[in-house]
Amino acid sequence: MKVQVKTFGSLTDILAKEFYITANDTTELLATLSRDHAELAQRSLLIAVNNTIIKTAVTFQENDIVALMPPYSGG
Amino acid sequence: MKVQVKTFGSLTDILAKEFYITANDTTELLATLSRDHAELAQRSLLIAVNNTIIKTAVTFQENDIVALMPPYSGG
Amino acid sequence: MTKQKNDIFFQGPIPATLVAEAISKHHNKPEIGAHSIFLGQIRADQIDGKIVKAIDYTTNRELALLKMEEIREAIFDKYPLACMHVYHSEGEVRVGEICFFVFTSSAHRRAAMDACDELVERIKKEMPIWGKELFEDDTHQWKINR
């Protein structure tokens, strides 16, 4: 599946802010990104698929929008 | 002793805001005022002598300033 | 509309612009990270079918300012505050207007918030201030704090 990835906060120092990538599920997506960007491996990440935070691995549908987010630091 | 009495809050509906009176101590002062103003008897009052709140009866010095105050209701 | 040093009393309603001015004065304090503000506003309470239109505040000013110094010192001793400001109206304040303004500032939020909370409680309980509730029919009743 082709999905759109958006990155936020400190992740934008490592990855592009928006890009398209092919992956079957969130696990595969993270594995692919971590292979190319070793710094990602030790990061604590929140993942939202189509604006819903997911707690366990999710299988993608074509054109899903995936947000990769480090811990929040607003306020 | 002649003392100056100042009244506050709801007491000003019953007594003058400021007056002079002769009394030896706070107990005598309250007894005199309650005799002339029956409404005072059931009131809960705070008393300050020369800007110090007193908890027990105090003997007056000449020209003491006595504040008679109902429960506070600021804010 | 005048306010002397250490005088917390403000004649009439406290304008919203005073709150803005108080905030602005802290822009040059780089150690501050949090401000906590409490505002008391006159509520149109209904009592025995009559509606409050204003509260007329009077004080034992000398005793109040002594008590305020005592409270101020206790709060500064207890919390790591950068600043503390308190204003209370004297005289008539109408429904919808502000009669009470407490403002605390600190590096981290917990100190400002807890100090503001404690200041509000202590001032209501310990400051010799009295509110006379004025009704729309020109009668009155003395306010009771619960």
Added chain:
Amino acid sequence: MTKQKNDIFFQGPIPATLVAEAISKHHNKPEIGAHSIFLGQIRADQIDGKIVKAIDYTTNRELALLKMEEIREAIFDKYPLACMHVYHSEGEVRVGEICFFVFTSSAHRRAAMDACDELVERIKKEMPIWGKELFEDDTHQWKINR
């Protein structure tokens, strides 16, 4: 400087006049007796010998607005509030300027104060907002909330 309905984000620093305007808008609400306000101000933190001069805030705006609606509903369900307003800066906010403004109003003080407190905690913890601390030497570090 524009703010759409339900949009909590404000471009750049939040001016003190916005706080005054927010207060003034409640003068015609006779059921309100208490307002509680929290303001976050950019602190000149020193980190490894470098001093913060500003924070640049970015957000996941879509997710943030959905989350804000969820928080807003939960707070209104939990506390008897008359009003609730939240503003958070987006973009660069310099030391001494305001980046976060939470404003709650209620008949009696406890609801406004507790709701304001809970809003501040939940927004810091649950809203997808990130602060990039800009140092005086033009390096940066991503803020971590504790």
